[in-house]
Amino acid sequence: MGFLKNKSCRQQITDEHRSCQDAGRRAFLKKAVKAAAIGSTAVVAGCQAPGLLGSKEEMALQFQEYFKAHYRLMTEKERDATIIRLERLAKLQKGVDVQISSKGALPGVLYGYGFNVTRCEGYMECVSACVRENNLDRKSNTQYIRIFEMEPGQMAPNAGNGKFFNEVPVDGRFYMGAQCNHCDNAPCIKACPTKATYREPDGIVVVDYDWCIGCRYCMAACPYYGRRFNWNEPVVPANEITRKQHYLGNRQRRRGQMEKCTFCVQRTREGRLPACAEACPTGARIFGNLLDPNSEIRFVLENKKVFRWKEELGTDPKFWYFID
Amino acid sequence: MTQKSSVRQLFGFMTDVARWSLSGGIGYQLFLCLLVVFMMLGVFAYLVQWKLGLTVTHMSDIVSWGFYIANFTFLVGVAAAAVMLILPSYIFKDEHFHHVVIIGEVVAVGALIMSMTFVFVDLGRPLQGWHILPIIGLFNWPSSLLTWDILVLNVYLVLNLSIPAYILYCHYNQREPDPRKYRPFVFISIFWAFGIHLITAFLYEGLPARPFWNNPLMGPRFLASAFAAGPALITVLLAIIHNATTFKIPKQTFNKLRLIIVISAIINLIMLFSEVFKEFYFPTHHSLSAEYLYFGLDGHNSLVPWIWTAVSINIVGTLLLAFNPGKNRPMVLLPACVLLFIGIWIEKGIGLIVPGLVPSPLGEVVSYAPSWVEISIALGVLALGMFVVTILLKPALIIEQRFETNNETV
Ligand code: SF4
Numbered sequence: 001m002g003f004l005k006n007k008s009c010r011q012q013i014t015d016e017h018r019s020c021q022d023a024g025r026r027a028f029l030k031k032a033v034k035a036a037a038i039g040s041t042a043v044v045a046g047c048q049a050p051g052l053l054g055s056k057e058e059m060a061l062q063f064q065e066y067f068k069a070h071y072r073l074m075t076e077k078e079r080d081a082t083i084i085r086l087e088r089l090a091k092l093q094k095g096v097d098v099q100i101s102s103k104g105a106l107p108g109v110l111y112g113y114g115f116n117v118t119r120c121e122g123y124m125e126c127v128s129a130c131v132r133e134n135n136l137d138r139k140s141n142t143q144y145i146r147i148f149e150m151e152p153g154q155m156a157p158n159a160g161n162g163k164f165f166n167e168v169p170v171d172g173r174f175y176m177g178a179q180c181n182h183c184d185n186a187p188c189i190k191a192c193p194t195k196a197t198y199r200e201p202d203g204i205v206v207v208d209y210d211w212c213i214g215c216r217y218c219m220a221a222c223p224y225y226g227r228r229f230n231w232n233e234p235v236v237p238a239n240e241i242t243r244k245q246h247y248l249g250n251r252q253r254r255r256g257q258m259e260k261c262t263f264c265v266q267r268t269r270e271g272r273l274p275a276c277a278e279a280c281p282t283g284a285r286i287f288g289n290l291l292d293p294n295s296e297i298r299f300v301l302e303n304k305k306v307f308r309w310k311e312e313l314g315t316d317p318k319f320w321y322f323i324d
Numbered sequence: 325m326t327q328k329s330s331v332r333q334l335f336g337f338m339t340d341v342a343r344w345s346l347s348g349g350i351g352y353q354l355f356l357c358l359l360v361v362f363m364m365l366g367v368f369a370y371l372v373q374w375k376l377g378l379t380v381t382h383m384s385d386i387v388s389w390g391f392y393i394a395n396f397t398f399l400v401g402v403a404a405a406a407v408m409l410i411l412p413s414y415i416f417k418d419e420h421f422h423h424v425v426i427i428g429e430v431v432a433v434g435a436l437i438m439s440m441t442f443v444f445v446d447l448g449r450p451l452q453g454w455h456i457l458p459i460i461g462l463f464n465w466p467s468s469l470l471t472w473d474i475l476v477l478n479v480y481l482v483l484n485l486s487i488p489a490y491i492l493y494c495h496y497n498q499r500e501p502d503p504r505k506y507r508p509f510v511f512i513s514i515f516w517a518f519g520i521h522l523i524t525a526f527l528y529e530g531l532p533a534r535p536f537w538n539n540p541l542m543g544p545r546f547l548a549s550a551f552a553a554g555p556a557l558i559t560v561l562l563a564i565i566h567n568a569t570t571f572k573i574p575k576q577t578f579n580k581l582r583l584i585i586v587i588s589a590i591i592n593l594i595m596l597f598s599e600v601f602k603e604f605y606f607p608t609h610h611s612l613s614a615e616y617l618y619f620g621l622d623g624h625n626s627l628v629p630w631i632w633t634a635v636s637i638n639i640v641g642t643l644l645l646a647f648n649p650g651k652n653r654p655m656v657l658l659p660a661c662v663l664l665f666i667g668i669w670i671e672k673g674i675g676l677i678v679p680g681l682v683p684s685p686l687g688e689v690v691s692y693a694p695s696w697v698e699i700s701i702a703l704g705v706l707a708l709g710m711f712v713v714t715i716l717l718k719p720a721l722i723i724e725q726r727f728e729t730n731n732e733t734v
């Protein structure tokens with residue numbers, strides 16, 4: 001684990017460096033990549049009749065995408081290039097203009113999440129906000145967040161009822177959410193044979209979608225049911241696509257890739273709350289920087305009765321349940 | 325020997341092997357054609373899966389591994405079991421096993437090819453498979469047990485291809501192979517056989533998220549069941565070869581194999597009962613998977629008939645082999661082997677993988693049965709394995725037989 005962290009620190013420095021760079025360079029690169037794409041069209045043009053896999057340009061872009069490296073190992077230039085290709089592909093395939101960010105972790109930030117068991121009333125606004133924000137597959141009804149209706153005496157989501165269709169809240173019952181816990185000692189990272197899933201310096205456990213081979217070992221390893229697999233080609237209607245995206249976050253996924261909650265990396269690294277925390281009408285969801293002594297999450301950890309799910313596994317989740 | 329003539333020799337060896345593997349009587353040709361037909365079925369089903377994604381299987385976010393991985397696990401065991409012939413024949417110089425050791429090695433190759441194909445067809449993005457390769461990809465070794473497994477399986481495949489290839493090549497040229505050249509590798513391959521199956525067990529054993537798998541008995545049990553199922557399969561195969569070809573197998577070989585199977589099967593049953601005891605004497609929350617497997621949970625009991633069939637035929641097979649009521653007559657021995665083999669296949673395949681994943685970490689219970697695509701692909705992979713075994717075994721046996729008759733006449 002030690003060497004991983006070292007690497008992430010280095011990454012952080014380059015990321016910071018990048019984030020203050022001017023956007024003009026990317027615009028310039030955009031043209032260059034487009035030219036290159038058209039150039040390499042000649043290479044692949046002979047292989048397939050146009051129309052079968054989309055236009056020639058699309059094929060060329062996909063051809064270049066195929067050979068790209070793991071996100072963590074890409075140089076700044078390579079990151080810019082792949083983002084331009086991905087944005088162009090979104091335009092070609094869906095006709096939408098998306099902006100994909102590659103903003104790195106902010107320095108001195110470690111994200112943590114608190115879930116107020118007393119407050120949650122089971123409205124599930126968080127679930128639908130998450131689906132919209134993260135462009136989750138509408139076809140298979142993918143959801144990162146699950147809400148469970150609990151009877152008194154139960155205190156773990158797996159004991160509750162995840163399929164309630166009654167009006168909420170019900171007297172005498174309470175509600176618990178479950179989602180990826182962003183374990184600090186994550187079994188999914190340990191299991192992944194390709195390092196496609198890894199921990200960012202701000203503690204977010206992400207999947208490099210394009211590096212994932214879809215073996216699903218991480219899914220078997222996750223004790224919190226935090227991961228979702230794209231069994232089919234995900235479908236999101238073009239007019240519902242959230243366009244502000246992040247390479248490690250809510251950008252378009254493909255069939256056969258693993259995905260998961262990213263603490264809305266596209267929002268949180270811009271200083272906003274995750275969509276779920278923002279959407280919650282009861283204020284049951286607390287999010288913030290664990291390293292900032294004045295953050296709300298720190299207040300919760302210091303003043304409330306908190307607990308973590310399956311503490312005995314030693315996964316060290318950064319997701320706490322608490323009671324008012 | 326000049327270099328030129330050795331090249332020519334090698335070339336002659338290759339062409340003869342190819343000729344012998346593909347030529348044969350009408351029955352042999354028909355058999356190969358049948359296997360090709362099944363392989364085509366597998367290819368067709370795989371194309372469907374390729375086009376539509378793994379959604380054509382019955383796997384889901386809850387049962388995220390199914391029939392493919394179940395078969396993979398079982399077949400690694402069959403591959404490892406070749407060691408039960410290799411060990412006595414090369415180390416203890418047992419002549420009865422030495423006579424048939426090549427068959428064990430070929431079965432191992434077939435089983436390995438099948439198990440690796442099963443992993444491959446299970447991948448969501450096979451085109452990106454290169455991401456897992458060392459150097460050009462990112463090989464998460466030693467952290468991920470999956471990378472360990474890939475490593476040991478491939479090395480084992482190379483060992484089990486090259487040792488017999490060398491020996492056969494020497495026999496083809498009517499000379500004795502040089503033990504100094506191959507014995508070190510035989511030793512390695514013996515350790516490796518235990519390694520591949522232990523590591524495959526660790527793949528599951530190392531997941532605290534899944535209490536059903538997170539069990540230190542997993543590794544030893546994998547070995548015991550493999551050393552029962554593998555030799556059972558080899559026994560049946562030997563009987564077929566004995567009856568269908570001119571390659572005759574001595575009676576003693578069968579008797580010794582029976583002993584190996586009985587001992588392993590008994591150890592396997594003891595461990596099974598130990599597990600069952602632990603789960604049901606004082607059931608905890610962690611016993612829900614076992615309950616799901618043996619009795620069904622919340623009305624989901626699709627596995628129940630399977631596991632009870634498996635346990636019963638396991639016991640019947642073991643008893644038949646142990647008490648040997650047929651006095652070594654194939655009429656009794658062979659069906660007993662088949663029963664044992666199928667019993668272990670169910671128990672170590674579907675009966676191991678699915679309950680590990682159900683109930684899900686969120687406590688949800690679902691049923692799982694393979695879809696037609698999964699079954700067709702599995703049949704295709706099975707046909708592929710049988711095809712490989714057949715075309716490797718045929719020339720191997722011809723060479724061995726010629727070498728033996730030649731040596732006798734000399
Ligand atoms: S909850 Fe699961 S997916 Fe999330 S970090 Fe932990 S092990 Fe990984």
Ligand code: SF4
Pocket residue numbers: 191192193194195196197207211212213214215216217218219258
């Ligand atoms: S499915 Fe993807 S992220 Fe998960 S273990 Fe396999 S390669 Fe890694």
